[in-house]
Amino acid sequence: MSATILDGKATKNAIYDELRPRVAALAEQGRTPGLATVLVGDDPASHSYVRGKHNDCARVGIESIRKELPADIGQAELEGVIDELNADPACTGYIVQLPIPDHLDTGSLLQRVDVRKDADGLNPVSLGRLVLGEPAPLPCTPRGIVELLRRYGVELNGAHVAVLGRGITVGRPLGLLLTRRSENATVTLCHTGTKDVAAELSRADVVVAAAGKPNLVTPDMIKPGAAVLDVGVTRGESGPLGDVHPDVAEVAGFLSPNPGGVGPMTRAMLLTNVVEAAERSVR
Numbered sequence: 128m129s130a131t132i133l134d135g136k137a138t139k140n141a142i143y144d145e146l147r148p149r150v151a152a153l154a155e156q157g158r159t160p161g162l163a164t165v166l167v168g169d170d171p172a173s174h175s176y177v178r179g180k181h182n183d184c185a186r187v188g189i190e191s192i193r194k195e196l197p198a199d200i201g202q203a204e205l206e207g208v209i210d211e212l213n214a215d216p217a218c219t220g221y222i223v224q225l226p227i228p229d230h231l232d233t234g235s236l237l238q239r240v241d242v243r244k245d246a247d248g249l250n251p252v253s254l255g256r257l258v259l260g261e262p263a264p265l266p267c268t269p270r271g272i273v274e275l276l277r278r279y280g281v282e283l284n285g286a287h288v289a290v291l292g293r294g295i296t297v298g299r300p301l302g303l304l305l306t307r308r309s310e311n312a313t314v315t316l317c318h319t320g321t322k323d324v325a326a327e328l329s330r331a332d333v334v335v336a337a338a339g340k341p342n343l344v345t346p347d348m349i350k351p352g353a354a355v356l357d358v359g360v361t362r363g364e365s366g367p368l369g370d371v372h373p374d375v376a377e378v379a380g381f382l383s384p385n386p387g388g389v390g391p392m393t394r395a396m397l398l399t400n401v402v403e404a405a406e407r408s409v410r
């Protein structure tokens with residue numbers, strides 16, 4: 128068997144074709160969406176992700192605001208930047224690029240983001256709304272995973288999904304999304320305390336690997352025909368490596384590669400969240 132590729136780049140392009148007229152309609156009403164990013168420090172990967180987000184904004188007509196701050200910025204000064212964006216009418220949605228340096232308190236910064244401008248769905252009120260099943264901006268990577276599976280017709284209703292990783296940007300919110308009635312999946316969140324990860328993966332119809340451990344998922348762990356999404360990335364000397372061993376393509380029915388799978392979908396869902404927030408603000 129050779130897996131059907133879940134092509135995140137092509138899907139992202141299709142989503143941008145859908146967003147463009149919506150952004151144009153907002154612009155005609157004098158309400159052009161504006162995405163701001165708050166980037167602290169000089170991590171090359173974070174800089175590359177943020178650059179990608181702004182390039183994508185230009186492609187669909189969303190305005191860009193960039194805040195690039197030194198790694199040694201203090202909490203109070205950074206909170207001042209958040210307050211500025213909350214008050215800026217040109218900024219209709221924004222994100223704090225994660226991770227930020229350890230001396231800063233991530234939780235209190237995310238809490239300070241005006242929930243109406245929360246483009247990442249990581250403000251605790253947005254996450255609480257997700258738990259309660261109320262409308263909220265959804266975290267971009269989990270939303271991108273669900274959207275990619277939906278557009279390729281991968282069945283989630285009644286499916287058993289195994290997720291590797293319980294972090295705040297992927298695993299934990301993904302479990303919440305997939306167990307909504309609209310998705311109706313049964314989810315196992317695997318983490319460092321899981322006794323037999325291989326056993327959990329091998330009975331899954333869908334595997335999402337977001338552990339950040341190169342080649343952790345091998346063909347023997349995958350049920351033939353399962354959908355496998357490679358989300359984790361580790362940057363080694365030989366370049367970026369995903370969590371999924373390349374030979375998994377011989378066993379899986381669907382494979383979301385890394386790069387070219389969930390990463391582009393994360394960007395597409397960020398821009399979707401920004402457009403949706405701007406549309407809500409004109410009602």
Ligand SMILES: Nc1nc2c(c(=O)[nH]1)N[C@@H](CN(C=O)c1ccc(C(=O)N[C@@H](CCC(=O)O)C(=O)O)cc1)CN2
Pocket residue numbers: 175176179222223224225226247267268296367385386387388389390391393394
């Ligand atoms: N505030 C947030 N911080 C982080 C998030 C997030 O959703 N919100 N997710 C990740 C990083 N991330 C988005 O910020 C992200 C990661 C990867 C990609 C992407 O397009 N990757 C490409 C490869 C690009 C490259 O290697 O340079 C791909 O997979 O094809 C986009 C966004 C952590 N932080």
Ligand SMILES: [Mg+2]
Pocket residue numbers: 228229230231232233
């Ligand atoms: Mg900290």
